Amino acid sequence: MTISPTSQKSARRSIWRDPRKLVDSVARSSPARLALVVFALVALTFTLLLSLPLSAADGQATPLHDSLFTAFSAVTVTGLVTVNTAEHWSFFGQVVILLGIQVGGLGIVTMASLLARAVTRQLGVRSKLLAQQGISTGKLGEVGSLLRTVVLTTLAVELALAVLLVPSFIVADKSWTAGLWHGIFYAVSSFNNAGFVSHPDGLNGFADNLWILVPIMVGVFIGSLGFPVFMVLMATKFEFRKWTVHTKLTLLVTTILLIAGAVIWAIFEWSNSSTIGDMDVGEKVFHAVFASTMMRSGGFSIVDPSASSPVTLLATDALMFAGGGSASTAGGIKVTTIAVLFLAILAEVRGDSDVRTFGRTITEGALRVAISVLFLAATLILVATGLLMAVSREPLDRILFEVISAFATCGLSVGLSEELPPFGKYVLSALMFAGRIGPISLAAALSIRQRRQLYRFPNESPIIG
Amino acid sequence: MTISPTSQKSARRSIWRDPRKLVDSVARSSPARLALVVFALVALTFTLLLSLPLSAADGQATPLHDSLFTAFSAVTVTGLVTVNTAEHWSFFGQVVILLGIQVGGLGIVTMASLLARAVTRQLGVRSKLLAQQGISTGKLGEVGSLLRTVVLTTLAVELALAVLLVPSFIVADKSWTAGLWHGIFYAVSSFNNAGFVSHPDGLNGFADNLWILVPIMVGVFIGSLGFPVFMVLMATKFEFRKWTVHTKLTLLVTTILLIAGAVIWAIFEWSNSSTIGDMDVGEKVFHAVFASTMMRSGGFSIVDPSASSPVTLLATDALMFAGGGSASTAGGIKVTTIAVLFLAILAEVRGDSDVRTFGRTITEGALRVAISVLFLAATLILVATGLLMAVSREPLDRILFEVISAFATCGLSVGLSEELPPFGKYVLSALMFAGRIGPISLAAALSIRQRRQLYRFPNESPIIG
Ligand SMILES: [K+]
Ligand SMILES: [K+]
Numbered sequence: 001m002t003i004s005p006t007s008q009k010s011a012r013r014s015i016w017r018d019p020r021k022l023v024d025s026v027a028r029s030s031p032a033r034l035a036l037v038v039f040a041l042v043a044l045t046f047t048l049l050l051s052l053p054l055s056a057a058d059g060q061a062t063p064l065h066d067s068l069f070t071a072f073s074a075v076t077v078t079g080l081v082t083v084n085t086a087e088h089w090s091f092f093g094q095v096v097i098l099l100g101i102q103v104g105g106l107g108i109v110t111m112a113s114l115l116a117r118a119v120t121r122q123l124g125v126r127s128k129l130l131a132q133q134g135i136s137t138g139k140l141g142e143v144g145s146l147l148r149t150v151v152l153t154t155l156a157v158e159l160a161l162a163v164l165l166v167p168s169f170i171v172a173d174k175s176w177t178a179g180l181w182h183g184i185f186y187a188v189s190s191f192n193n194a195g196f197v198s199h200p201d202g203l204n205g206f207a208d209n210l211w212i213l214v215p216i217m218v219g220v221f222i223g224s225l226g227f228p229v230f231m232v233l234m235a236t237k238f239e240f241r242k243w244t245v246h247t248k249l250t251l252l253v254t255t256i257l258l259i260a261g262a263v264i265w266a267i268f269e270w271s272n273s274s275t276i277g278d279m280d281v282g283e284k285v286f287h288a289v290f291a292s293t294m295m296r297s298g299g300f301s302i303v304d305p306s307a308s309s310p311v312t313l314l315a316t317d318a319l320m321f322a323g324g325g326s327a328s329t330a331g332g333i334k335v336t337t338i339a340v341l342f343l344a345i346l347a348e349v350r351g352d353s354d355v356r357t358f359g360r361t362i363t364e365g366a367l368r369v370a371i372s373v374l375f376l377a378a379t380l381i382l383v384a385t386g387l388l389m390a391v392s393r394e395p396l397d398r399i400l401f402e403v404i405s406a407f408a409t410c411g412l413s414v415g416l417s418e419e420l421p422p423f424g425k426y427v428l429s430a431l432m433f434a435g436r437i438g439p440i441s442l443a444a445a446l447s448i449r450q451r452r453q454l455y456r457f458p459n460e461s462p463i464i465g
Numbered sequence: 466m467t468i469s470p471t472s473q474k475s476a477r478r479s480i481w482r483d484p485r486k487l488v489d490s491v492a493r494s495s496p497a498r499l500a501l502v503v504f505a506l507v508a509l510t511f512t513l514l515l516s517l518p519l520s521a522a523d524g525q526a527t528p529l530h531d532s533l534f535t536a537f538s539a540v541t542v543t544g545l546v547t548v549n550t551a552e553h554w555s556f557f558g559q560v561v562i563l564l565g566i567q568v569g570g571l572g573i574v575t576m577a578s579l580l581a582r583a584v585t586r587q588l589g590v591r592s593k594l595l596a597q598q599g600i601s602t603g604k605l606g607e608v609g610s611l612l613r614t615v616v617l618t619t620l621a622v623e624l625a626l627a628v629l630l631v632p633s634f635i636v637a638d639k640s641w642t643a644g645l646w647h648g649i650f651y652a653v654s655s656f657n658n659a660g661f662v663s664h665p666d667g668l669n670g671f672a673d674n675l676w677i678l679v680p681i682m683v684g685v686f687i688g689s690l691g692f693p694v695f696m697v698l699m700a701t702k703f704e705f706r707k708w709t710v711h712t713k714l715t716l717l718v719t720t721i722l723l724i725a726g727a728v729i730w731a732i733f734e735w736s737n738s739s740t741i742g743d744m745d746v747g748e749k750v751f752h753a754v755f756a757s758t759m760m761r762s763g764g765f766s767i768v769d770p771s772a773s774s775p776v777t778l779l780a781t782d783a784l785m786f787a788g789g790g791s792a793s794t795a796g797g798i799k800v801t802t803i804a805v806l807f808l809a810i811l812a813e814v815r816g817d818s819d820v821r822t823f824g825r826t827i828t829e830g831a832l833r834v835a836i837s838v839l840f841l842a843a844t845l846i847l848v849a850t851g852l853l854m855a856v857s858r859e860p861l862d863r864i865l866f867e868v869i870s871a872f873a874t875c876g877l878s879v880g881l882s883e884e885l886p887p888f889g890k891y892v893l894s895a896l897m898f899a900g901r902i903g904p905i906s907l908a909a910a911l912s913i914r915q916r917r918q919l920y921r922f923p924n925e926s927p928i929i930g
Contacts, residue, residue, distance in 0.1 A: 268855070310854040310861065318847060345837045355833075364829050368820075371836060372810045382783060389775040390733070396775065397861035 035111045039075070039437050042107065046071035046100040055093030062088070065422035072429040074100030076436035077108070077329045079195025079299035079411025080402070082418045082425055086200040097196060098188055105192030105329045108436065109227045110150050112327035150227060154191065161187035161219045168211035186212075190219030193329040195299020195411030207302040208283070217290060220298035225250060226328030245360045246336060250325045253335035254296075257322055261292030264315045265308075274307040295319040297330035299411025305401065306414040313401055313414075320408040321377065331409030331435055333377045340370040376438055381407050384431045391424050392416075402428065407435035500576045504540070504902050507572065511536035511565040520558030527553070530887035537894040539565030541901035542573070542794045544660025544764035544876020545867070547883045547890055551665040562661060563653055570657030570794045571619060573901065574692045575612050577792035615692060619656065626652035626684045633676035651677075655684030658794040660764020660876030672767040673748070682755060685763035690715060691793030710825045711801060715790045718800035719761075722787055726757030729780045730773075739772040760784040762795030764876025770866065771879040778866055778879075785873040786842065796874030796900055798842045805835040841903055846872050849896045856889050857881075867893065872900035 050067040053059050062070075062083075069082045070089075074097045083089075085097065162183050169186075170179025185198040197203060206212045222230065229247045236242040266288035269275045276284045287303060294300050295316050305313065323332015340355075344367050347355045355362040384403045385396070392399070394416060402416040406428045417428060515532040518524050527535075527548070534547045535554075539562045548554075550562065627648050634651075635644025650663040662668060671677045687695065694712045701707040731753035734740045741752045752768060759765050760781050770778065788797015805820075809832050812820040820827040849868045850861075857864070859881060867881040871893045882893060 311851050314847070314851050314854060314861070341836055341840060344833050345840055348833045348837050364832075367829075367832070367836075368809050368813045371806055371832075372813050375806060375810055382779070386776050386779050389779060395860045395862065396779070396865065400861065 036437055038111075039107065039433070042103060043072050043075045043433065046075055046096065046103075049096045050089075050093060055090055055096055057088060057090045057093070059090075063422075065425045069417070069425045069429050070097065071100060072432050073411070074194070074196065075104035075107075076331075076409050076432040077101055077105050077192045077194040078331070078406060078409040078432045078436075079189075080406055080413055080417045080428065080432070081196075082420075084200055085196055086198055094185075094198060098185055101192050101194040101196060102188055105188075105194065105223075106147075106151060106154060108329055109154070109327060110147050113150065113227050149231075153227070153230070157219070157222060158187045158191050161191060161215050164215040165212065168209065168215070172206060172209055172212060186216055187219065190216040190298070190300070191223045191329075193220055193223045193297045193299070193324065193331075193409075195294075197300070203300055203302050210286075213286075213290060213302070216300060217293050217298075220293055220300070224297055224324035224328055224330035225254065226325030226330070228327050229325055245358050245362075246326070248358050249336050249339040253339045254325065257296060257319060257335065258289075258292050261295050261315070261319050262288040265291045265295075265312055268309045268312045268315070269303075272307075272309055275303045292319075294412065295410070296322060296335075297324045297332060297408060297410050299405070299409075301412055305412050306398075310397060313397055316412065317401060317404050320404045320410040320412065321381075323408050323410075331407070333373050337370045337373050340366055341374065344370075377407065377435075380431060380434055380438070384427055387427050388420070388424050391421055392419075394419075403431065406431040409436050501902055503576075504572065504898070507568060508537050508540045508898065511540055511561065511568075514561045515554075515558060520555055520561055522553060522555045522558070524555075528887075530890045534882070534890045534894050535562065536565060537897050538876070539659070539661065540569035540572075541796075541874050541897040542566055542570050542657045542659040543796070543871060543874040543897045543901075544654075545871055545878055545882045545893065545897070546661070547885075549665055550661055551663055559650075559663060563650055566657050566659040566661060567653055570653075570659065570688075571612075571616060573794055574619070574792060575615050578615065578692050614696075618692070618695070622684070622687060623652045623656050626656055626680055629680040630677065633674070633680070637671060637674055637677060651681055652684065655681040655763070655765070656688045656794075658685055658688045658762045658764070658789070658796075658874075660759075660762075662765070668765055668767050675751075678751075678755060678767070681765060682758050682763075685758055685765070689762055689789035689793055689795035690719065691790030691795070693792050694790055710823050710827075711791070713823050714801050714804040718804045719790065722761060722784060722800065723754075723757050726760050726780070726784050727753040730756045730760075730777055733774045733777045733780070734768075737772075737774055740768045757784075759877065760875070761787060761800075762789045762797060762873060762875050764870070764874075766877055770877050771863070775862060778862055781877065782866060782869050785869045785875040785877065786846075788873050788875075796872070798838050798873075802835045802838050805831055806839065809835075842872065842900075845896060845899055845903070849892055852892050853885070853889050856886055857884075859884075868896065871896040874901050 047068045049055060050071050051061055051064065053061045056062050066082050073080050085094065089097065165186050166179055166183030169182040170176055173179050173182060182198050189196045199205060229250045232244055232247040266284060270284060271277045276287045279287070290302060296319050305316065321332055322338050323334050324330020326334045326336050340362055343357050343362060344355050355367065381403055385399055388399045388403060398414050398416050401414050405412050409432055417425065512533045514520060515536050516526055516529065518526045521527050531547045538545050550559065554562065630651050631645055631648030634647040635641055638644050638647060647663050654661045664670060668678070694715045697709055697712040731749060735749060736742045741749045744752070755767060761784050770781065786797055787803050788799050789795020791799045791801050805827055808822050808827060809820050820832065846868055849872070850864055853864045853868060863879050863881050866879050870877050874897055882890065
């Protein structure tokens with residue numbers, strides 16, 4: 001679906017008459033830049049709101065490094081905090097945070113879905129991915145149409161979660177108003193994979209309350225799959241043959257990582273008495289599954305990560321880095337990026353000339369985007385780790401954990417964020433922003449600009465390895 | 466240069482009459498497996514030799530975990546040690562180690578060059594790389610011919626280094642015999658990028674002796690470029706236009722990493738009084754250049770890495786991981802692997818359909834091999850780090866440094882190797898072996914088996930990022 005120069009020109013003539021066409025046009029001509037600018041503006045707006053004295057519980061203006069960090073953490077649905085959400089912020093401040101999560105989550109999913117559609121067209125999927133799920137494929141108004149679908153779906157799922165969570169919190173907190181507030185907060189926070197908690201000690205007080213933990217896990221899991229997968233599952237009524245390659249790969253890799261994470265977590269925490277060592281087998285298994293669900297981007301915890309074993313921290317680093325599904329509120333380099341890289345290696349090992357999966361060929365374009373995302377991620381993490389090491393005396397494992405958690409917008413924390421000097425907080429804020437917007441817009445910017453070259457050089461590759 | 470079934474069959478009939486044909490045939494049909502088996506046998510032979518009571522200074526048999534570690538470190542030209550080379554081993558033991566370095570170094574370069582030639586043929590370079598440098602391209606005896614060239618070149622360079630180093634050590638050590646021994650030892654150890662030292666406190670006693678340090682730096686640098694580059698430089702008399710893409714990329718990336726490493730090292734050690742903080746500017750700059758030269762695989766140090774800043778350690782991790790030239794005694798994932806990945810990303814950013822450099826197109830095959838090498842490396846390092854964390858209580862930065870040093874056969878050490886329990890020593894030994902043989906044989910095994918597929922699936926890629 002390339003756009004001919006004439007249709008571009010006529011589009012340009014009419015955009016000033018219809019704002020929807022303007023958005024369409026910018027989204028089409030430079031979607032990555034649009035995503036960046038919009039997201040930065042939204043994040044700064046929430047920074048301003050949280051800087052107001054009204055937002056803080058003590059009525060004092062919050063310092064910029066804390067309000068900016070919190071706003072960026074909310075809008076990027078990360079969940080890292082430098083101040084206790086329930087104690088530092090007023091009710092108004094907490095509503096602002098919840099709104100930031102909701103706006104950020106919706107924005108990410110919409111933008112990522114739009115960009116992903118543009119990208120997948122280039123990569124060879126064409127309009128299959130979203131178009132067949134009943135979203136308008138007309139050239140005008142498709143942003144609005146997609147946004148409407150995303151908003152309605154999101155609100156429906158969040159409502160369902162709230163229906164489960166509100167009664168649970170009313171019982172647990174023994175208060176109608178508190179139950180209502182916390183139920184809504186956790187419904188939004190979990191489906192958006194935000195990891196923000198509205199109790200002073202988070203979910204620690206509910207570590208054995210399955211009526212609360214299970215809906216939160218389900219919300220995080222559904223949210224981490226991503227809108228494209230979610231829509232395909234709805235539209236195909238779980239009929240495997242009709243699934244897109246994207247859906248199959250996302251579900252397969254998610255399942256593998258979920259099981260692997262739970263097994264590794266269970267092995268290395270099984271007899272750690274600071275975490276689950278003293279619990280019975282059933283509780284241990286539940287804790288392992290809960291932790292594994294949260295590692296790839298949920299960010300909720302009922303066990304303090306800093307109490308877990310060094311190997312657990314390392315494995316968590318790897319799983320946070322992997323992240324969740326594309327065009328979801330989960331972060332990381334995304335499970336399909338992992339899948340494409342792995343499939344390319346498998347093809348090499350087998351000696352196949354094509355990279356194949358589920359009866360489809362994965363293009364070289366997808367492979368190059370995957371490498372780019374991986375390299376960008378590794379470079380950002382390396383540089384941020386170096387910067388934080390230069391300004392603090394913390395050991396590498398703590399810094400690396402917090403840095404990867406910020407980049408992957410995961411939100412699990414060893415408590416470093418609140419201890420860092422302002423410069424360190426800005427570094428993590430920038431990393432959350434880059435980690436949220438980076439892979440999406442990089443992938444979009446890269447794939448959309450693909451152009452044909454008029455001549456070819458002869459082949460000559462260096463020796464590798 | 467594919468081999469038809471008939472020529473394979475006739476080759477099989479005649480190999481039993483000519484052992485050279487046997488080697489040729491195995492090298493051709495399964496070069497990766499040959500490399501693995503030969504290398505394992507050589508490493509185990511040296512383990513046996515070092516286990517003899519004769520090899521130890523105290524006349525007692527050395528425990529297996531130390532003799533195996535040292536033998537593997539020597540044969541893989543790594544330079545990590547669990548016992549002090551000059552103090553623990555007898556003169557016989559030290560000669561065995563020197564012999565291990567020489568055999569290992571020659572073996573690696575020969576195998577890698579052979580495999581690289583096979584690989585580059587597949588990747589599109591055909592016989593350009595080595596054939597044009599006067600090495601026989603006949604099917605029979607090419608192993609022997611290449612080996613002869615490698616051996617003669619290696620001995621010539623080592624002789625030149627020894628001619629410079631022996632007098633310097635005679636002056637420094639005030640002894641003819643000691644000077645002769647140390648001069649030869651460091652000539653072999655430096656050109657092979659082995660990093661083994663024959664003084665109890667290594668090169669620390671010569672930290673201001675340029676007559677010793679400069680030849681060692683030059684030896685390490687030349688050795689790290691790799692035989693294919695070295696031969697091209699010799700054959701083309703440094704005429705840039707005639708260089709292969711491999712030569713251009715290796716020299717370019719090596720130069721960039723050398724400068725970057727020196728600059729970063731200088732910045733973060735400049736006022737560190739445990740390392741170079743109290744020196745004058747000239748000494749500081751020399752130390753930075755020396756350290757940077759050694760990071761990418763030399764492994765010699767005149768400043769204790771464990772005294773340097775955390776950021777320096779992190780940057781060293783990255784540069785050790787990058788490593789040196791392909792088919793060299795340097796380790797790591799190799800500079801051309803980095804180059805190909807970077808060029809692929811650059812092509813994506815520019816929107817080019819081909820990955821191009823120096824007027825040549827880099828094939829998708831090379832790209833996939835590069836990803837495979839990168840992924841293998843990252844996975845090995847992650848798993849080894851996890852294993853060592855499970856058996857020791859050391860912080861992540863120390864473990865990661867020693868693990869990457871072992872994988873990249875670099876040999877820089879924070880002193881962890883000697884402190885680890887036997888299991889940890891075996892893990893590092895296996896890692897040195899895998900790091901040495903892995904990327905080469907992986908690349909060979911992968912590229913050589915490339916086969917055409919008879920049908921194509923339709924394109925469909927998942928969403929990335
Ligand atoms: K999160
Ligand atoms: K070395």
